[in-house]
Amino acid sequence: xxxxxxxxxxxxxxxxxxxxxxxxxxxxxxxxxxxxxxxxxxxxxxxxxxxxxxxxxxxxxxxxxxxxxxxxxxxxxxxxxxxxxxxxxxxxxxxxxxxxxxxxxxxxxxxxxxxxxxxxxxxxxxxxxxxxxxxxxxxxxxxxxxxxxxxxxxxxxxxxxxxxxxxxxxxxxxxxxxxxxxxxxxxxxxxxxxxxxxxxxxxxxxxxxxxxxxxxxxxxxxxxxxxxxxxxxxxxxxxxxxxxxxxxxxxxxxxxxxxxxxxxxxxxxxxxxxxxxxxxxxxxxxxxxxxxxxxxxxxxxxxxxxxxxxxxxxxxxxxxxxxxxxxxxxxxxxxxxxxxxxxxxxxxxxxxxxxxxxxxxxxxxxxxxxxxxxxxxxxxxxxxxxxxxxxxxxxxxxxxxxxxxxxxxxxxxxxxxxxxxxxxxxxxxxxx
Numbered sequence: 145x146x147x148x149x150x151x152x153x154x155x156x157x158x159x160x161x162x163x164x165x166x167x168x169x170x171x172x173x174x175x176x177x178x179x180x181x182x183x184x185x186x187x188x189x190x191x192x193x194x195x196x197x198x199x200x201x202x203x204x205x206x207x208x209x210x211x212x213x214x215x216x217x218x219x220x221x222x223x224x225x226x227x228x229x230x231x232x233x234x235x236x237x238x239x240x241x242x243x244x245x246x247x248x249x250x251x252x253x254x255x256x257x258x259x260x261x262x263x264x265x266x267x268x269x270x271x272x273x274x275x276x277x278x279x280x281x282x283x284x285x286x287x288x289x290x291x292x293x294x295x296x297x298x299x300x301x302x303x304x305x306x307x308x309x310x311x312x313x314x315x316x317x318x319x320x321x322x323x324x325x326x327x328x329x330x331x332x333x334x335x336x337x338x339x340x341x342x343x344x345x346x347x348x349x350x351x352x353x354x355x356x357x358x359x360x361x362x363x364x365x366x367x368x369x370x371x372x373x374x375x376x377x378x379x380x381x382x383x384x385x386x387x388x389x390x391x392x393x394x395x396x397x398x399x400x401x402x403x404x405x406x407x408x409x410x411x412x413x414x415x416x417x418x419x420x421x422x423x424x425x426x427x428x429x430x431x432x433x434x435x436x437x438x439x440x441x442x443x444x445x446x447x448x449x450x451x452x453x454x455x456x457x458x459x460x461x462x463x464x465x466x467x468x469x470x471x472x473x474x475x476x477x478x479x480x481x482x483x484x485x486x487x488x489x490x491x492x493x494x495x496x497x498x499x500x501x502x503x504x505x506x507x508x509x510x511x512x513x514x515x516x517x518x519x520x521x522x523x524x525x526x527x528x529x530x531x532x533x534x535x536x537x538x539x540x541x542x543x544x545x546x547x548x549x550x551x552x553x554x555x556x557x558x559x560x561x562x563x564x565x566x567x568x569x570x571x572x573x574x575x576x
Contacts, residue, residue: 281374287368313341342371350365
């Protein structure tokens with residue numbers, strides 16, 4: 145029904161004229177009000193859901209951002225650890241390569257030194273070998289003509305072979321000594337034979353120089369020296385070769401070995417002396433510590449015997465029963481518990497009772513309710529902070545609906561009020 149200009153209105157709303165259906169108008173108004181309320185409720189619900197979804201989306205986005213940030217930081221840390229690991233491995237590899245190169249260089253230098261030493265040994269041995277043979281040949285060249293002159297006799301021409309026999313005897317025996325060295329046989333008989341042959345040849349040359357005017361003293365003397373010198377030099381060479389083949393150390397090697405032995409013995413003696421000195425020092429320290437411990441134990445025993453005779457009798461009995469040398473701390477603690485009944489050594493029942501009484505007084509003094517002018521409090525709860533009068537009312541933003549109260553919104557009771565309530569409950573229980 146459409147309202148006309150002549151219809152009656154109250155508070156801005158049409159009033160049914162006599163003859164209209166007031167019930168229908170009331171129902172229509174109720175339906176309209178209900179629809180408006182439902183629409184407003186739906187709008188508020190939709191706005192709340194949208195706001196909740198927005199908040200959830202923001203929280204989800206924030207969580208994802210934090211998770212991504214943590215993942216990024218974790219990845220950076222892993223990358224940094226990996227880089228450090230690679231750097232450490234590279235440094236270790238570089239160090240290993242440097243050590244290997246250094247070891248190879250040291251081995252190469254050692255091999256070169258050994259090669260140089262071997263070459264020098266071979267060179268010196270070669271010079272020594274041919275030098276000895278050369279001296280022997282020179283001696284043979286000098287001694288043989290003297291002997292030829294001495295043994296030359298036209299009536300006995302066969303004696304011309306005597307110099308070859310005498311000088312050849314030493315030469316052949318020298319060859320035999322070389323063979324013995326090469327085959328690791330005894331060379332002493334060959335050396336004895338060489339020296340006998342050389343001495344005989346030298347004696348003949350010297351005799352010819354003294355008594356044969358054709359030879360002369362000088363020729364005889366130098367012939368004798370040549371007969372002895374050549375075999376001696378060749379025998380010395382063979383002697384060195386034999387010692388080398390047998391592994392016999394030289395005089396220098398023996399002297400170095402003896403020096404090293406003396407140094408090692410001196411080092412062992414020094415270490416033995418240092419060890420003995422350390423043991424003696426440790427023994428002295430232990431003896432001094434034991435003496436101090438015994439002195440301290442005597443002081444404890446005298447002090448306990450004087451000030452706690454009852455406990456000392458029990459402790460001494462326990463010590464004797466257990467076979468202990470002195471009253472230990474464990475025995476003393478057990479004796480104190482048996483005599484006084486207190487687990488803590490030094491405390492008695494009187495001390496314990498006095499301590500408990502003092503603690504009870506402190507507790508009563510700190511927890512008793514305040515009386516007098518200080519107890520006149522306006523409320524059992526702490527006063528709220530006053531709100532600024534010019535501050536806006538928070539309920540105007542939600543359609544005038546009071547905010548929902550949740551646990552923790554109100555201030556907790558004051559500690560004095562809680563203590564007073566506890567005391568009152570206790571008194572009520574006692575009175576019942």
